[in-house]
Amino acid sequence: MQATICRWIGLLLLATSATAQVPARLPETLPVAELLRSGPMNGYATQREVVVWLQTRAPAQVQLLYREEGQPEDSARITPPYFAGPETDYTVHISIPYLEPGRRYVYDVVLNDTILTLPYQPRFQTQPLWQWRTDPPTFTVAAASCFYVNDAPYDRPGRPYGGDFQILTHLTRLKPDVMIWLGDNTYLREADFGSPPMMSYRYAHTRSHPLLQELLATTHHYAIWDDHDYGPNNADRSYTLKGVALRLFQQYWANPSYGLPGTPGVFTQFTWGDVDFFLLDDRFYRSPNDAPNDSTKTMWGEAQLQWLIDALTYSNAPFKIIANGNQILNRFTRFESVAAHFPRDYERLLREIMRRRIAGVVFLSGDRHHTELMRYQPDNFYPLYEITASPLTAGPSNLTEENPLRIEGTLLQERNVVLLTFSGPRTDRVLTITAYDAQGQERWRYTIRAQELRPPQP
16 A cells, blocks of 8 residues: 555646645654544535645645545556645645546545545545436435534533533435535634633534544535624624634534635535535624614625625525524524514515525525424415424434424424435426434425426416
């Protein structure tokens, strides 16, 4: 194996990379076997490019050795070297372009010219080039929020708030193609959110949970944030370290983009198969929850909201999934919600969806420490659904609010994860929503056809 890696290193003398920066000589650090702290984690994937993230414990040269699944070892290729250093919290984002569509690859992590042996096989995939050729692919997206990892010296006294971490192992066995983290993906503590180094510590501590690592390395991950991975509880645009929070989010996740030119934030959009996903930022531009409930109060800010409306209008996807940290449709709650506490944004978004006759909208949210499926029927329009998926490992809520929008049998007040499977021919796509508990047992299932989410004929 050492001879193989040396051969690939020799080939790298001919390779160039605009993004890789490697010092002339790496300093002596930890033994290679102890260098990897977290990851690898598969980030975004297109039909011809994949990005992989990882974090080391000390300065290191990082490469990936990859080959198409089922192909011999001598067909492997190696990435140019990247350098994990303190300026990025020892994280790297490795881009692997010029891949072929619809392929699955296995890969190994190479640190300081040594191939690591991991207890699982990292894998990534490229999306199929199905357009103008076949029906769209069947694929599955996991959705979850509220990932709390205990850290006793800095947790609140009493019973540990995090638990049922075996849910990560069960989720890995379900083999989702994609996972969307819906916020509260880590929990900044009182000892953290006033200090940039301690915020960084919290992100790194959460990401390194042992049972998380195989899931990171075998599924493609996208994320938004909510208050706890942004700042203090119920934090808003007044949080003075929000710029630090944004930088950390960008270091620890590998989304395709973050905000727009001149409009920073974590909001973005990606497509998987024939489905468009719109990931929103519910914190960076948010008015305080207790601000006057007038026309200036906003959760998303003017620029982000206009972007969302325009992007929905442009999309031809049969399902348009709008992911937000807070619930959107629930106006019957005293907790954070767009409809209940930011009516201007809520009314404008729904008004434009109906006025522009945008088909296929489904909302996806986290935050609430329970899971439920809601259905809202506007006048003279198709039903709007919202899937709330929470919590993954944080403490479940035992508060039961009356919610007339909740579909009977879908309330889960325990740790869980929700899977969204998209299937069927191009002309009759189907979304199947399945909720699993911490033991990996199916708790409920619900099916929505894209044909049901079309505006009535004028």
